[in-house]
Amino acid sequence: MTFLCKDCWMAQETAKLLARCKICDANSGIRRLDPASEIAATARNASDERAELVCAIHRSEPLDLFCGMCKQPLSSRALLGDCSVVAVLGDVGSGKTSLLWVLRERLRSSNGLPVKIRQPLGNTDQQLDDAIADVFTGGQARATTSTDAVVRNYAWELVTTMRPRQSALMAFHDAAGEVWRGLETLSRDGNPRFYRYLDLVGAVIFLIDGQRLKETLDGTGRHARPQADAAAAQEIKILDAMDRRITARGGEIPVAVTISKADVLWDDDRWSAFRPGSGASRETMQQTVRDLLTASGRVDMLEGLESTFSPAAYFALSAFGRDVAAGERLSPDDIEPVRVEEPLLSLITVE
Ligand SMILES: Nc1nc2c(ncn2[C@@H]2O[C@H](COP(=O)(O)OP(=O)(O)OP(=O)(O)O)[C@@H](O)[C@H]2O)c(=O)[nH]1
Ligand SMILES: [Mg+2]
Ligand SMILES: [Zn+2]
Ligand SMILES: [Zn+2]
Numbered sequence: 213m214t215f216l217c218k219d220c221w222m223a224q225e226t227a228k229l230l231a232r233c234k235i236c237d238a239n240s241g242i243r244r245l246d247p248a249s250e251i252a253a254t255a256r257n258a259s260d261e262r263a264e265l266v267c268a269i270h271r272s273e274p275l276d277l278f279c280g281m282c283k284q285p286l287s288s289r290a291l292l293g294d295c296s297v298v299a300v301l302g303d304v305g306s307g308k309t310s311l312l313w314v315l316r317e318r319l320r321s322s323n324g325l326p327v328k329i330r331q332p333l334g335n336t337d338q339q340l341d342d343a344i345a346d347v348f349t350g351g352q353a354r355a356t357t358s359t360d361a362v363v364r365n366y367a368w369e370l371v372t373t374m375r376p377r378q379s380a381l382m383a384f385h386d387a388a389g390e391v392w393r394g395l396e397t398l399s400r401d402g403n404p405r406f407y408r409y410l411d412l413v414g415a416v417i418f419l420i421d422g423q424r425l426k427e428t429l430d431g432t433g434r435h436a437r438p439q440a441d442a443a444a445a446q447e448i449k450i451l452d453a454m455d456r457r458i459t460a461r462g463g464e465i466p467v468a469v470t471i472s473k474a475d476v477l478w479d480d481d482r483w484s485a486f487r488p489g490s491g492a493s494r495e496t497m498q499q500t501v502r503d504l505l506t507a508s509g510r511v512d513m514l515e516g517l518e519s520t521f522s523p524a525a526y527f528a529l530s531a532f533g534r535d536v537a538a539g540e541r542l543s544p545d546d547i548e549p550v551r552v553e554e555p556l557l558s559l560i561t562v563e
Contacts, residue, residue: 213225213226213263215229215277215286216296216297216367216381216383216412217279217281217282217284217286218333218334218336218365218366218367218383219279219282219284219334219365220279220281220282220284220405220408221365221385221405221406221408221409221412222279222280222281222282222408223408223412224279224280224281226248226249226252226265227247227248227249228248228280229247229248229277229278229279229280229286230245230246230247230248230277230278230279230280230283231245231246231247231248231251231252231265231275231276231277231278232244232245232246232275232276232278233251233267233269233270233273233275233276234273234276235267235269235270235273236251236267236269236270245278245283247280248265248275248277251267251268251269251275252265252266252267252268252275253265253266253267253268253271254266255271255272265277284334285334287331287333287334287369296381296382296383296414297381297383297384297409297412297413297414297415298382298383298384298413298414298415298416298417298556298559298560299384299385299409299410299413299415299416299417300312300384300386300416300417300419301392301416301417301418301419301450301454302389302392302418302419302420302421302450302472303389303392303393303421303424303443303446303447303450304388304389304390304393304446305389305421306389306419306420306421306424306472307419307421307472307473307531308386308389308419309343309344309347309364309386310344310347310472310531310532311417311419311472311529311531311552312340312366312384312386313340313341313343313344313347313531314531314532314547314549314552315552315553315556316329316337316340316366316368317544317549318549318552318553319368319370319553323553325553325557326372326557327370327371327372327553327556327557327560328370328371328372329368329369329370330368330369330370330371331368331369332366332367332368332369333367333368333369333381333383334367336365336366336367336368339364339365339366340364340366340386343364343386347542348541348542348543348544364385364386364387365383365384365385365386365409366383366384366386367381367382367383367384368381368382368383369381369382370382370560382556382560383412385405385406385409387406389446391406392450392453393446393449393450395449395450395453395454395457396449396452396453396456410457411461413465414465415465415466415467415468415559415560416454416465416466416467416468416521416559417467417468417470417555417556417559418451418467418468418469418470418517418521419470419472420447420469420470420471420472420505420510420513421443421472421473422471422472422473422474422475422476422477422528422530423472423473423476424443425471425477425504425505425508425510426476426477428441428444428508428509429480429507429508441509444509444510444512444513447510447513448512448513448516451513451516451517451520452516454520455516455519455520458520458521464521464522465520465521465522466521466522466523466524466525466558466559467517467520467521467522467523467524467525468525468526468527468554468555468556468558468559469501469505469514469517469524469525469526469527470526470527470528470529470555471486471501471504471527471528471529472529472530472531473530473531474486474528474529474530474550474551475530475532475533475534475535475550476535477504477528478530482500482503482504482507483500483504483528485497485500485528486500486528486530486550488533488548488550497526497527497528498525498526500528501526501527501528502514502526504528525555525558527551527554527555527558528551529549529550529551529552529554529555530549530550530551530552531547531549531552532546532547532548532549533547533548533549533550534546534547534548
């Protein structure tokens, strides 16, 4: 069994964990952490494929588990699978944090989707609420901080209705656009956690700012062209850096190429497929996203994406379902997310 610590992104075998038995603690009056290898036994539940770590003395007492590296509490369900760590990559302000927040809201209510959040791991929800607070109070988001020291790591245990007994882990490191931009030159010593995360990534949501695409297409704003070109250049840079890492690692990583803020585009008839309730088929959506990227001069990026990742699928979503004016006070009740779960669903159901 391999466990994942979402606080330091250390994947570790059972033997590396720390553990505590509540009964032993109560009997001795001492709270202590011991190496799991010294105090654990494995119990198997007949009705369940999962094994549970129990106290070697008190065989019916499940152990509390802790990360062997940073000593944070670890869920016994934080089991690492191939596609459980998903990266949301995107330039500064492309909408990564907003997407993750809205996605969590969608997945934790009973939603008619085949996937649901069973529980957050550790302080995930608190960290995400802190990260989104600025968007909901000030209108404009404060950029996600770009240092490794301020951790914004989220992980949830998901259950699928397709395979009810099995649960999956979904984990994100909400890195700032600044970090993705600077990936090529980011120091390994200064960002050990982030690099461990990168090595674990099994699937990628590549977010492309719909607002920026619209600016290119309009070509109206005085600075529209150069700004949009700069955005394209940043995205290519992020892609190149990922490409080198993935090539170095070997193997294939699936990507969901995703246009964010589709609400700013969908009034245009060319992109009407993005509207809520458009009824557009999967094929139409794919084609429309590719057409949009082509029309806004992102052909190089399309090629880059398809040579770096495999398979590639295309999506357009709107986290808020509406435009947000600068400085507007947005409330969670004012938003109507459109297709926010589609990229994730496509990635975690990839065989
Ligand atoms: N119109 C519209 N604006 C959005 C949507 N989602 C996010 N935004 C706006 O985009 C801005 C940036 O959003 P964030 O979620 O902070 O973007 P980010 O990618 O996390 O940014 P960094 O962490 O700084 O790289 C905010 O001002 C949001 O209000 C959307 O669905 N529609
Ligand atoms: Mg952010
Ligand atoms: Zn015990
Ligand atoms: Zn840890």
